[in-house]
Amino acid sequence: MRGSVRWSYHRAAEVLHWHATRDKATPAWRLRATVVQADPFLGARSGLHFVAQLKGGHAWQWPVLELQIAGAAASRFAGGTLTARLGPIEVTGGAAKGTVILV
Amino acid sequence: MSESRIVRPETTRLDISGGDWLLVKKRLNAGEQRRAFARMYREGAAGRLQIDPLQTGLALVLSYLLDWSLLDEAGKPIAIMDADDETKAAALDAIDYDSFVEIKNAIDAHQNANEAEAAAKKKIRPGAPSSAPSSPSPVAADGALSGSKS
Numbered sequence: 223m224r225g226s227v228r229w230s231y232h233r234a235a236e237v238l239h240w241h242a243t244r245d246k247a248t249p250a251w252r253l254r255a256t257v258v259q260a261d262p263f264l265g266a267r268s269g270l271h272f273v274a275q276l277k278g279g280h281a282w283q284w285p286v287l288e289l290q291i292a293g294a295a296a297s298r299f300a301g302g303t304l305t306a307r308l309g310p311i312e313v314t315g316g317a318a319k320g321t322v323i324l325v
Numbered sequence: 326m327s328e329s330r331i332v333r334p335e336t337t338r339l340d341i342s343g344g345d346w347l348l349v350k351k352r353l354n355a356g357e358q359r360r361a362f363a364r365m366y367r368e369g370a371a372g373r374l375q376i377d378p379l380q381t382g383l384a385l386v387l388s389y390l391l392d393w394s395l396l397d398e399a400g401k402p403i404a405i406m407d408a409d410d411e412t413k414a415a416a417l418d419a420i421d422y423d424s425f426v427e428i429k430n431a432i433d434a435h436q437n438a439n440e441a442e443a444a445a446k447k448k449i450r451p452g453a454p455s456s457a458p459s460s461p462s463p464v465a466a467d468g469a470l471s472g473s474k475s
Contacts, residue, residue: 230336231336231350
């Protein structure tokens with residue numbers, strides 16, 4: 223499943239195979255995903271959100287608290303790894319139950 | 326400390342006739358403005374760039390438009406949010422001409438209001454040069470866009 227890190231309508235990163243895990247002790251989530259392409263300038267902006275596309279046109283959204291992108295800048299980080307610390311989930315169009323999401 | 330020149334990606338909603346609305350970018354950044362210019366210019370005689378009057382309206386709309394409330398013939402929303410320019414252009418080509426002109430005029434008015442606001446801010450920015458630039462700036466090209474045919 224696809225996802226993207228967004229700065230409003232700009233796309234800082236497109237990812238695949240995302241995996242978000244909630245820390246039981248805090249409302250924070252950890253995200254790990256494979257990068258399709260990323261823009262480090264946009265990725266350094268404040269006010270980013272991670273938007274996960276789900277089946278049926280639903281989407282879940284989290285605020286991004288910290289973001290790291292590892293990979294080759296020359297290939298726009300394609301195939302690299304994106305890790306992030308996310309804030310509490312902001313649900314749109316679907317239930318958000320469970321502590322771990324594997325997509 | 327000077328004010329940031331980064332354009333924050335903010336949106337605004339423009340109401341049009343029939344209860345429909347457009348979600349548009351509040352301002353374009355330099356890259357978006359450059360891409361809009363690239364879409365509205367074509368190479369003329371001797372390799373000189375000329376404004377293509379048939380493209381200026383479409384270029385303006387594509388550069389600002391993010392989403393809208395328009396419905397298709399089955400009453401379902403015409404999805405353009407997150408679509409690429411080609412998909413949005415295809416949707417704009419599919420609507421009736423009067424509606425396209427209305428959308429273009431709404432965005433044109435929005436852009437003109439933004440430019441007036443930016444010009445007023447520039448006048449009061451500390452350290453801003455008071456004299457006119459010695460060579461034509463990209464802002465000069467905006468005049469052609471504002472007065473374009475769709």
